[in-house]
Amino acid sequence: MFDADFGTLVNSLPTGVVVTESNMKIVFINDFAKTHVFEFSLGEKIENLKDFKFFDSDLLSFNMSGCMQNIIRKKKRTFQKTLIIKTANNKEKLVFFSVRRYDEVKSTELYLCVFSDISNEMNCILHSPVAYTKESLLLHEKIIGKDPIIRDIYRKVTLAADSDINVLIQGESGTGKELVADAIHELSDRKHAPLIKINCAAYPESLLESELFGYVKGAFTGAIHDKPGKFELAHGGTIFLDEIGEISLSLQVKLLRVIQEKTIERIGSVKTSRVNMRIVAATNRDLRYLITQNQFREDLFYRLNVFNIMVPPLRQRKLDIPLLANFFIEKFNDSTAKNIKGINRDALKLLMHYRWPGNIRELQNAIEHAFVLVQNNIIEREDLPLEITEQSLKEMHFKHNQDIDNEFSTDKLPYLKRRNRLNITKKQLFEILEQHNFNQTQTAKYLGMSRVGLWKKMKKFQL
Ligand SMILES: Nc1ncnc2c1ncn2[C@@H]1O[C@H](COP(=O)(O)OP(=O)(O)OP(=O)(O)O)[C@@H](O)[C@H]1O
Ligand SMILES: [Mg+2]
Incomplete structure (x- = not known):
């Protein structure tokens, strides 16, 4: 497996490749892993992966030998995780780590570990010089996706988390709106206070009001003791108002007041309490359309929609x-x-x-x-x-077969005629760039176009 050809081939890759035994003793390491991932000089020797520190998304130390043991125990072959590593220069890097177990080679168990450095990619997304922190890890692990649209969602989630403004998340059912709301809270300064969720479609109007505002004993039949509402429970934290498009017009007025005055009164009480919470609302309905139908208040819409995140289908x-x-x-x-x-x-x-x-x-x-x-x-x-x-x-x-091939397969691209090459879509180009680890020279070669030509295309697509 590790003959000269293997070495030459793997050394030409712009990705870190390391082969270890189960005790993590390094059997092979390619140049890229040595110089770019772990930041050693080419002549230096790296003996064991144990010599490095790895951290996972809780910023807890990640136990690499434990990971290998786990693979054996669970009889798995592969394992992937986004990790932070400390390099020889004591720098932190965000890497996508992927390991595959081989047990066929010479009766010893060998592990092929691939380390892809995604620090720069995350830096671009988050516009932050120290982006490979807990934040980027969390997003990368929880909200799965490589599509440029998802990268834009990552960016928006971090922007929203950094501020304290109200956020409206829109998108069809099942697209991940709640996941986005969770991430905003988790990444915000409010993360140590509660995230209170309420599905506005799940209650009839009067019950929803008492859930949101709470009540005092005797406020209505059945109110046998005082009960705080969700707004109060969310004090210091975030309230997630799911299915906001379903609330009645009269409750909309009350919600507007809460947003404007930042105070609430429990049902049956005259006492006003201040509440400090961030509102994140979500809906799968088209609120602008509901406004035209007089089913949703325009003023409330603007109060909620200070920052909008549209989650794609x-x-x-x-x-x-x-x-x-x-x-x-x-x-x-x-x-x-x-x-x-x-x-x-x-x-x-x-x-x-x-x-x-x-x-x-x-x-x-x-x-x-x-x-x-x-x-x-x-x-x-x-x-x-x-x-x-x-x-x-x-x-x-x-669908015509040709259509399908153009949309989903890039296999045929090197053989595409010039006309088709020029008609390449943003999605296709992004995918090919990704396949070549964003190396423009290799991508241009693959597509049979000049580097300048590729650069112009990327500029056109704002890639
Ligand atoms: N990008 C993603 N990566 C991994 N899991 C996801 C992603 N997006 C959604 N999911 C999963 O899909 C399911 C639906 O997501 P979620 O509940 O957040 O959707 P929603 O938009 O709130 O749906 P609804 O409008 O029906 O309430 C959840 O189990 C969630 O964990
Ligand atoms: Mg939901």
Whole structure:
């Protein structure tokens, strides 16, 4: 495995590659890992991965040998995690760490570790000089996605978290709005105070009012003791008003008052209390349309929509489907006794062509469904819910094959005619850049265009 050819090949990669034994003694390390990831000089020797400090998203020390042991114990082959490492120059770097176990080689167990440095990428997203901190790790691990739209969401979440303004999160059902709200709270200075959530669609009007404002004993029949409302409970922290589009006009007036005066009165009480909370609201309805229908107050809309985050539907970020599918496979592998290795091409193709009206939640459910049916440790077409298979096949039938190839596959790009090369989409270009670790020379070569030509294209797409 480690002959001269292997060395030459792996040394040409712009990614850190390290092969270790199970005690983490280094058997092979490529030049990039040595000089760029761990920041040693080429001549220096690195003996063992144990000599380095790694941290995970809680900024706790990450136990690399524990990780290897865990892989063996769980009979897993692969493991991925975003980590912070301390380099030889005592610098912190954000890396995407991925390890694969080989046990075929000479009866010893070997681990192929890949370290991709994502510090710069995160710096660009977050516009912050020290971005590879807990914040970026948390976002990267919780809100999965590589699509440029998701990077924009990361940026907005950090901006929102840094300020104290009200945020309105909009997006279809199952797109991850609640995840975004969680992240805003977690990354904000309010993280040590509570995040109180309330689903406004889950209560009839009068009950919602008493949930939000609380009441005093005797305020109405059944009010046998004082009860604080969600606004009071969120004091110092954040209140997440989910499904805000569903609240009645009279409650909208009351909510507006809370926002303007930052005070509340419990039902049945004349005592006014000050509340200090940040409001994050979410809805899957088009509030501007509701305003035109006189179902939502315009003044309240502007008070909530100080900062807007629009979470895209899954069908607009199809490139993230394989990534999310694997994320859920890992998640269910951990929570069940199964060890599913992945999803086959045929099934993935179906997932890619489906329109996902229920978005990421529906994808998660589809993978969970497949876990029940799967036979051979690889998810196949038959394991997916029938309605997804049927709908997806219909979609494929309507679409011309060539269209499909252009949209989802970059395999054919090197052979594309000049005309098509010029018509390359932003998505395709981003994907090819990513495949080449954002190395412009290699990407230009791959596409058969000049570096200047590539640079112009990237500029045009604002990449
Ligand atoms: N980017 C993502 N990465 C990983 N998991 C995600 C992502 N987005 C959503 N999910 C998962 O999908 C499910 C639905 O997400 P969430 O509840 O945040 O959606 P929502 O927009 O609030 O939906 P609804 O409008 O129906 O309330 C959750 O289990 C969540 O963990
Ligand atoms: Mg929700």
